Amino acid sequence: MGYNLLKGKRGLIFGALNDKSIAWKVAEKAHEEGAEIVLTNTPVSIRLGDLDKLAEKTNATVIPADATNIDDLQNLIEKGMEAVGGKFDFILHSIGMSPNVRKKRGYDDLNYDFLQKTLDISAVSFHKVIQTCKKLDAINEWGSVVALTYVAAQRTLFEYNDMADAKAMLESIARSFGYIYGRSKHIRINTISQSPTLTTAGSGVKGIDKLMDFSERMSPLGNATADECADYTITLFSDLTKKVTMQNLYHDGGFSSMGMSKQAMIQYEKSFEEPDCD
Ligand SMILES: NC(=O)c1ccc[n+]([C@@H]2O[C@H](COP(=O)([O-])OP(=O)(O)OC[C@H]3O[C@@H](n4cnc5c(N)ncnc54)[C@H](O)[C@@H]3O)[C@@H](O)[C@H]2O)c1
Numbered sequence: 001m002g003y004n005l006l007k008g009k010r011g012l013i014f015g016a017l018n019d020k021s022i023a024w025k026v027a028e029k030a031h032e033e034g035a036e037i038v039l040t041n042t043p044v045s046i047r048l049g050d051l052d053k054l055a056e057k058t059n060a061t062v063i064p065a066d067a068t069n070i071d072d073l074q075n076l077i078e079k080g081m082e083a084v085g086g087k088f089d090f091i092l093h094s095i096g097m098s099p100n101v102r103k104k105r106g107y108d109d110l111n112y113d114f115l116q117k118t119l120d121i122s123a124v125s126f127h128k129v130i131q132t133c134k135k136l137d138a139i140n141e142w143g144s145v146v147a148l149t150y151v152a153a154q155r156t157l158f159e160y161n162d163m164a165d166a167k168a169m170l171e172s173i174a175r176s177f178g179y180i181y182g183r184s185k186h187i188r189i190n191t192i193s194q195s196p197t198l199t200t201a202g203s204g205v206k207g208i209d210k211l212m213d214f215s216e217r218m219s220p221l222g223n224a225t226a227d228e229c230a231d232y233t234i235t236l237f238s239d240l241t242k243k244v245t246m247q248n249l250y251h252d253g254g255f256s257s258m259g260m261s262k263q264a265m266i267q268y269e270k271s272f273e274e275p276d277c278d
Pocket residue numbers: 014015016017018020021022023041042045065066067068093094095096097121148149150193194195196197198199200201202203
């Protein structure tokens with residue numbers, strides 16, 4: 001049951017692929033909270049994923065777009081506004097992909113063309129979305145823009161690879177554009193730093209199951225689920241958080257403030273028989 005937190009609001013949601021996707025959960029909850037939404041993803045993800053099912057469930061319009069392509073974004077935003085009958089009040093950027101991770105190229109053996117793609121898809125696309133919206137004046141005053149990120153932007157996490165650099169850039173874009181869009185239109189821009197989560201993108205992170213176990217033991221509140229992430233995202237789209245902007249907001253059960261926990265220490269002690277590694 002919803003609270004009508006987004007009643008009368010219009011939203012644009014990037015990145016729902018299947019029912020594991022964080023964006024999928026956000027779309028369901030935004031609909032439950034009374035918003036009218038447009039869903040988008042790349043044509044190939046729409047073909048391979050289940051976006052049409054979500055659209056049916058949330059009464060949403062689907063418009064394909066590659067978020068790195070400005071022409072696609074212009075078309076999406078213009079057609080999107082037509083579909084919902086006005087400017088957007090909130091936008092979710094829930095996009096990430098690294099060809100280096102996919103092709104198993106380690107951080108000390110990066111393919112630089114792949115790195116460009118990682119940065120373009122996972123970080124610069126956020127700038128492209130916001131800049132295109134600003135040029136088309138597509139977001140209402142006091143609107144809210146959110147992107148999803150990970151603590152690897154601040155701390156080194158084994159095997160997160162060039163996605164760490166992309167997330168650092170993504171968070172920086174939220175601050176830099178947050179200033180500009182805040183001054184001109186009172187639009188807030190934030191990133192949510194989410195716990196590791198078993199989604200299609202999450203499964204691409206090497207050793208995700210062990211990482212999730214580790215962060216579960218380290219976090220006093222345990223890992224945050226995709227559903228819980230969606231709840232938090234909805235508060236940022238609502239009018240209850242109008243003065244929150246340019247922030248990287250941890251939604252991780254406390255992981256980012258921990259150094260060592262008893263639960264992790266117990267597991268660590270069990271592993272002393274294991275051979276040493278770098
Ligand atoms: N799963 C995790 O452990 C975790 C943790 C913290 C943050 N995040 C972030 O959450 C966001 C959503 O990921 P998810 O875990 O829900 O996985 P997901 O695989 O369901 O979503 C990633 C989405 O990015 C889309 N995408 C890729 N290239 C694109 C492009 N060029 N244009 C438009 N869309 C494109 C994919 O089609 C997919 O829908 C990502 O930014 C991810 O880095 C995930």
